[in-house]
Amino acid sequence: MLEFKNRVLAISIFLAAHIIFVLALQSTMKPASTESLSEAQELIYANKIDEALVCINCYIARNPKDGLAYVVRGDAHCSAGDYGSGLQDYAKAISVDPALYVPYANRAHAYVEMRQYEKALADINTALAMDPHNAISFDTRAWIYSQQEDYQKEIEDYDRAIALDPGNPDYYSHKAKAYRKLSKFGEALKCCNEVIRLEPNSPDSYNLRGRTHYLNADYQKAVDDYSVAIKTAPDLCDSYELRAEAYERLGDNIHQIEDLSAVIKNHPNASDLYEKRANAYAHIGRSANVIADCTSAANCGHECDQTYSLASHAYESLHMIDKAIEFQCKVLNYDPTNIKGLLNRARLYELAGKSALATADRQRADKLAKQRESATHSAAG
Numbered sequence: 001m002l003e004f005k006n007r008v009l010a011i012s013i014f015l016a017a018h019i020i021f022v023l024a025l026q027s028t029m030k031p032a033s034t035e036s037l038s039e040a041q042e043l044i045y046a047n048k049i050d051e052a053l054v055c056i057n058c059y060i061a062r063n064p065k066d067g068l069a070y071v072v073r074g075d076a077h078c079s080a081g082d083y084g085s086g087l088q089d090y091a092k093a094i095s096v097d098p099a100l101y102v103p104y105a106n107r108a109h110a111y112v113e114m115r116q117y118e119k120a121l122a123d124i125n126t127a128l129a130m131d132p133h134n135a136i137s138f139d140t141r142a143w144i145y146s147q148q149e150d151y152q153k154e155i156e157d158y159d160r161a162i163a164l165d166p167g168n169p170d171y172y173s174h175k176a177k178a179y180r181k182l183s184k185f186g187e188a189l190k191c192c193n194e195v196i197r198l199e200p201n202s203p204d205s206y207n208l209r210g211r212t213h214y215l216n217a218d219y220q221k222a223v224d225d226y227s228v229a230i231k232t233a234p235d236l237c238d239s240y241e242l243r244a245e246a247y248e249r250l251g252d253n254i255h256q257i258e259d260l261s262a263v264i265k266n267h268p269n270a271s272d273l274y275e276k277r278a279n280a281y282a283h284i285g286r287s288a289n290v291i292a293d294c295t296s297a298a299n300c301g302h303e304c305d306q307t308y309s310l311a312s313h314a315y316e317s318l319h320m321i322d323k324a325i326e327f328q329c330k331v332l333n334y335d336p337t338n339i340k341g342l343l344n345r346a347r348l349y350e351l352a353g354k355s356a357l358a359t360a361d362r363q364r365a366d367k368l369a370k371q372r373e374s375a376t377h378s379a380a381g
Helices: 022-028 031-045 049-062 067-079 083-096 102-113 117-130 135-147 151-164 169-181 185-198 203-215 219-232 237-249 253-266 271-283 287-299 305-317 321-334 339-351 355-380
Strands: none
Touching: 031 049, 031 067, 049 067, 067 083, 067 102, 083 102, 102 117, 102 135, 117 135, 135 151, 135 169, 151 169, 169 185, 169 203, 185 203, 203 219, 203 237, 219 237, 237 253, 237 271, 253 271, 271 287, 271 305, 287 305, 305 321, 305 339, 321 339, 339 355
């Protein structure tokens, strides 16, 4: 949930981010054809794939020589995760109408989803050779470079896309993220400012810049931008969670708790949020709240050594040593070789007057430490 608008995960269906055949539909087809394929396209957007396929198949039966129809059917298959059938349809579109660049561009998407990046690059390069002034094709190639972690080439292609379509904020947004990957935060912030200029009323614009400030360790500026995002869209939970992270870095646990509470109110089954809030409560000594949140996290199915460790420390601070030992035992159930966990339990056993158990845990911890030191020396030798 912290990563808003992730490029790949944001594409809930295959065509949602890159509608690369709409202009071709409008310029090359008859009105009735455009209407029919547009209907199929809308069904794909609505994730009604079976209905879309029925519509497209009926159209293809009447128009078997229409290459764009096979493109649309390929997109329908790919949106359902059937990339094999999608590739077949794109190949059919190319054989029916070799002059179309669209099947190459859309097949590149399929190859990216299949992690066949070299094939994706070959196809998108073919599409660009056929239509070198298509911003979305440069966007697609930039996406491929991103998947290959070649961020400099990604940036260069976004520059080309921006030159062709300077009013598209997505290009600046993706370019900002590429600069962040290269730790070039000054350049990233310039891109963020362009996004805000183009979409001044979008909370995502401010969240993008806020996240960039956060990654650059400028936490107060991050808080400021997240606050603008919240003012713009008070019901957007992502902004509160992002701001909570920044408050944590500033050591402002009170405001961190307030923001996490706002998110939990809307997502009461988000177990990880309870653990985060429990950590915040622990920092300000609110042990009862720590225990309550650890319990809520467990009730939501989030049972892990970190949660149990938090609960153990909270019970200890409340002088409920037996409960502290109980939860420290749960920590060690996850990893019986946890030296720190063994020493913590030994300390608790001492507080409970159980010296023999404390000694056994210390001996076990000492034995494990020597074994690890020996293994380290052996590996070095």
